Amino acid sequence: MTIVRDALMEGLSSPLCLTWELTWACNLSCRHCLSSSGKPDPLELDLQACRRLLDDFRDMGIFYLNIGGGEPMMHPSFFGIIEYADALGIGVKFSTNGTRLNREAAQRIASLHYCDVQVSLDGATAAVNDAIRGAGSYERALWALQNLADAGVQGSKISVVVTKGSIGQLDELRTLASRFGAQLRLTRLRPSGRAQDCYEELALDDAQQRYLYEYLLRYPEIQTADSFFHLNALGASLPGLNFCGAGRVVCLIDPVGDVYACPFTIHPDFRAGSVRTDRFATIWRSAELFRDLRAQTPAAGCQRCDAYSRCHGGCLATKFFTGRSLFGADPSCVRAVGNPVSVPVPRRLSDHTRLVRRGSAGSSAAVGQSSLSSRRFRGVDGSSWGDIVGDV
Amino acid sequence: MTGSVASTESGVGERRFRVTCDSLVELRWRLAPHVQMRSERFGAIAYNSREQRLTLLHSSAIGHLPGLLLGVSAAAVELSALGLTREQLDDLLAQLWNAGILEPLAEVAQPIAQPGTESQ
Numbered sequence: 001m002t003i004v005r006d007a008l009m010e011g012l013s014s015p016l017c018l019t020w021e022l023t024w025a026c027n028l029s030c031r032h033c034l035s036s037s038g039k040p041d042p043l044e045l046d047l048q049a050c051r052r053l054l055d056d057f058r059d060m061g062i063f064y065l066n067i068g069g070g071e072p073m074m075h076p077s078f079f080g081i082i083e084y085a086d087a088l089g090i091g092v093k094f095s096t097n098g099t100r101l102n103r104e105a106a107q108r109i110a111s112l113h114y115c116d117v118q119v120s121l122d123g124a125t126a127a128v129n130d131a132i133r134g135a136g137s138y139e140r141a142l143w144a145l146q147n148l149a150d151a152g153v154q155g156s157k158i159s160v161v162v163t164k165g166s167i168g169q170l171d172e173l174r175t176l177a178s179r180f181g182a183q184l185r186l187t188r189l190r191p192s193g194r195a196q197d198c199y200e201e202l203a204l205d206d207a208q209q210r211y212l213y214e215y216l217l218r219y220p221e222i223q224t225a226d227s228f229f230h231l232n233a234l235g236a237s238l239p240g241l242n243f244c245g246a247g248r249v250v251c252l253i254d255p256v257g258d259v260y261a262c263p264f265t266i267h268p269d270f271r272a273g274s275v276r277t278d279r280f281a282t283i284w285r286s287a288e289l290f291r292d293l294r295a296q297t298p299a300a301g302c303q304r305c306d307a308y309s310r311c312h313g314g315c316l317a318t319k320f321f322t323g324r325s326l327f328g329a330d331p332s333c334v335r336a337v338g339n340p341v342s343v344p345v346p347r348r349l350s351d352h353t354r355l356v357r358r359g360s361a362g363s364s365a366a367v368g369q370s371s372l373s374s375r376r377f378r379g380v381d382g383s384s385w386g387d388i389v390g391d392v
Numbered sequence: 393m394t395g396s397v398a399s400t401e402s403g404v405g406e407r408r409f410r411v412t413c414d415s416l417v418e419l420r421w422r423l424a425p426h427v428q429m430r431s432e433r434f435g436a437i438a439y440n441s442r443e444q445r446l447t448l449l450h451s452s453a454i455g456h457l458p459g460l461l462l463g464v465s466a467a468a469v470e471l472s473a474l475g476l477t478r479e480q481l482d483d484l485l486a487q488l489w490n491a492g493i494l495e496p497l498a499e500v501a502q503p504i505a506q507p508g509t510e511s512q
Contacts, residue, residue, distance in 0.1 A: 013433075
């Protein structure tokens, strides 16, 4: 698999996993929301702009989109956007809290060629789920799943951000998914967005991580969005990518058109450009940030660890938003490789809980004037990437 | 120059047809249903939307066979432009077929009867 890994690390002509947040509008206020969603921004891309972007995606040969938000179904042109994507032959996977997924919506989704719906649920019981996602959200998510099942939508997912609260409910979550003919999808909590405020409280401890790893090995049909590759250091590798794909195979477009390295790095240091000023293909292929990320050895400080080839030092965003060196180990490293907090913890970009006219994150800097901060990409000793490889 | 196929997910596609011929190169091929493909520096990436499976194709040859992928011409017609031997291309086609990415055009192939179903 070395050839495969190297080919992907060096970057692709187009992203494999393109997350597109359509809106910051959301009718829930989940504690761990990675985009701090709540109110829409007046500058969010409208249907016309979204169609132009979709035309670019088609020209780039992008196979599918991961659409999120906010609650994407609250975008005024949600169906116009996904139906246009479908007409172009671009698959749609979208995450929803399910609150707007009524029978009519489910039937409309069922009529598409390829639309994969992921209903977010963060516990197998209302008590666990609603403590994170808000009162009534559990029942509403199940209502949506039933509507999808009744409409004959195939392959729906129950998407769970695993926390201390839900780690003991994995069997129940599998049962719940099968009740709706759905698949279970588990993803990792990262300290991004509002999750920065509850990360320490909700993130799995070491024993819970080991339990999850064994569970995923036992049930390989559970989807993970490749988000637990840091657990590969425990032994056999879990299916999927075993390195951080930020800027290599993954990126994010936010509701106003800013492009970031991944959905969990919404911060000026990881902003590559804006589709308002540049074509997406130009940003993906030429942005200085992305070229830097593709050229660097991930977590080079971990290279001496015998598990490095399986985990590659873990999640970039988790290190960044906990103030760790990006050269070092994931703060949840199961080998307990140290990577102490070394810089002030960066704060999330903005909070959309209130209506704020934010607009584009950075200036209108053209592609090539990356906002990548050299501070973030220096080791504890200030060495550059190239200098520090194999020398920590 | 022999191509290699590596999938990022377990499982491979199913052969829906069998053929009787001396060489796969003589056949006309097309992308299997639900499969899309795009060129990359190392070769190409194929995506099966039904199985949600990505496959990396480490062969510079495959990206240069547009006529083949559209079922326009037999692979033999395009051989000269690739610098491949018949055996090499035969091997590549077999791998792509096994991976569920290409399939022979139906008119030259016989459907494989599935257990409990009638031949189509």
